[in-house]
Amino acid sequence: MNLILLTIAIPLIAGFLIFILPKKFTNITKFLSTISILISFIINIILFINTEKIVNNYFMFDNLSKFILLFIGLFAVFVIIYSLKYIESVTENINMYFSYILFTVSASYGAALANNLILLSVFWGFLGFTLYMLINTNDNATAESSKAFIIIGATDSLMIIGIGILYYITSSLNISSINISLKQGPIFLPTIAFLTFVAAAFAKAGAMPFHTWIPDMSEKAPIPVTAFLPASLDKLLGIYLLARISISVFELNSSMTFILLLFGSITIIAAVFMALVQHDLRKLLSYHAISQVGYMVLGIGTGNPVGIAGGLFHMLNHSIYKSNLFLISGSVKYRTNTMNMDKLGGLAKYMPITFIGAVIASLSISGVPPFNGFVSKWMVYQGLIDMGKAGSKLWILWLVAAMFGSALTLASFMKVIYSVFLGRSEKKWSFGDVNWTMLLPIIFLSILCVGFGVFAFAVPLKLFIIPALGEIGLFGLWNSQMATLLMLVGIALGFLIYLIGNMKNVRESDIFIGGEEIPSNKRVTGTEFYDSIRDISILDKIYKMAEKKYFDLYEMLKKFTFAITNRLRLIHSGKLVAYILWIFFGMAVLFILLNIRG
């Protein structure tokens, strides 16, 4: 118990110290944040290994929350190490940045461990605030950060209503002691409570329709913030909350499952289609951060053990490869100072390690075997097929959405690989790979991508997922270690053929385009690859509507609100007499009403 408080307190205290430290002591700031985050990560490891289960009125430390805690710590370590060098190129308020990151870590620990619903909503609300401050690190992102804050804050207040309803029904505020079935009895109030929690989880994780803050903020916020919050931490927390409420707090009925599956599928397909046509690397990645949530929601929506395990595992895998991809985009920006894919190209030769990391992470997110993304997607698919065994008819719709979404993801990452790393650039670059503090997280995360894929059953599933959920009942077959071994043998065979072949006579030569010289500014940029998809008439209309933000709940509500307030504004004429008249009129109405009642 003390260790739990300690791990929450250390980043908080370190954050305060850095907060009050004068600006110029940047080295102390960096040292303090690195040390505090390392200590809290080590405490998390000790907690993970030694502590079985603690449940009291305030905190709940069980197999699910302890692995979330472990990975929040891990990603925090990576992001802080990466930021040490990177952040200098972005902002001068280094101490503010680090202190808010540490506050975020502390609040996330709290949210993941909270057993008391009030405590949960306090931590949750505080996270919205730190997110706001982090997005606005450079003071140039007021609109974007307010958008994020309003979306998250609004769903947060919805959740507070949900907490109120839960208290009204069960007169308890402890997550561990609430268990409501939506299958029988009065379901109206519990359903509303469940939906408010779903809204909070969706907004945090970035599932549709509460996703719009992510692409907007990604353009302005420092990249490590994007890598830390929407890509990894918010996924961990949002999906954790969703899993918690759909596994232990509520027992879902078929219409609730249907809602989850529907939103999951729409999120996958719609977001990935948006990603296909982006020109800005960060925006593209952030649309994928939305699309991948769909798989997690689908997995949890299946309601069977294998699907839920797949959803949680996908959450973990996504946090790994997506934070990796964002950090890689950060390195690209650090070197080239642009995120426009029309201008990039040919970086593979200059940044080889970053390139390999990008390929691994891209193949992982596209679900190519044997990387980690494949295993979790494959488990989600089994969950969906299992629903069919249980008599559902619509499983095929969700499954096709998920599998086809995976092909679209591959397409959009092939575009990234081409237009950023291969292909030709507009100009000649002259730099090498980035600093080691920026490479280290990328290397580690890439190793995790491969390791969690190849040894999926031996390591992550066995250590993290199965203890949290119990037996998961896989019925498909995927022997990842054997498959990897065979692939390696195959690659060795291929190189054997190279040895047999005439590889002594290797010559470099200019490219061949019908024998013509080609000027270096004539090049194919990857960004136009999918224009022929865009030009399909139905899709064209949808894309145009999306660009006008018709699908953006926030913008639509904003328009609606302004339309109403513009009318109401007329009442505020500024004439005192009119105001007094209104006051008297109102009082008169009130008196009359009270008289009627009395």
Added chain:
Amino acid sequence: METLKSILYFIVFPGFLFTAIAGILVSWIDRKVTALVQWRVGPPFMQPLYDFVKLLGKETIIPRGSSKFTFLLSPVLSLTSITIVSTMLWHTFIMPSKGFVGDLIVIVYLLVMPSIAIILAGFSSANPLSSIGASREMKLLLSYELPFIISVLVAVINSGNEILMGNILMFQNNNGAIAGSLSGILAFVVAILCMQAKLALVPFDAPEAETEITGGPFIEYSGTPLAIFKLSRWMLLFVLPLFLVGVFWGGFRIEGIDLLWSVLKYVALLVVIILIKNTAPRFRIDQVLKLFWGPITFLAILAVILAYLGV
């Protein structure tokens, strides 16, 4: 011991050596039938092997300014993934009750890898034409993948939600081939069209389109890497029809007279592929997209609905 045995399967039979020899044979059939359609004599039996060996001996040219590692790795990647699929398929044909490496979903995913290899090859060549070809390959993949997934899932529905290849085969042994039902035959037709596109053969050869972008992703390849690519394409021509035979048409049996029947099934599919290839003009890539996402996906959905109705 199991591991060593699996590696042996992978290298010799039914893996690399077997599939490579069969692929070379199949490519000869392809060329011979094509020649017959065009009223020519066609190449001698050993010609594909001669081609392969000759390419191995040729000089290898690597385009300047390309990513060498990716350039040389891509053909190997293609070869590897096809070999794994072939090993998995034959393993289930011979011993349906014993699983090997992965299930149906894994095979569908592994079958995407040859395309990824071609795309990476095109991208790493630093040639505008190969980039265009690779981007077309990607769009081609996107277009056929949707109906392909749906049609394969029809087999899953009809076999009672089985995703292990072995169980699908055993289901067909007991209840007749999937393609025996109306929904099954519809899905089978859709899958055949998707197979044509997966092989990037006419009318879906826009990625290579020799007369417009001179081979697309392969334009810069020569010598040994090209030999490996060619071999892997031949192997794919051998493996993909077998996959369809396994999923829809009762599988490939090797006992007694069944062997002849199985070979006939395979050759029938092969001849269909070759005939389509030799009698159709090329679609533009946007036409391919509209064709696959429109009518063909509609057919596939119809097959799903029929499958739910039990016909």
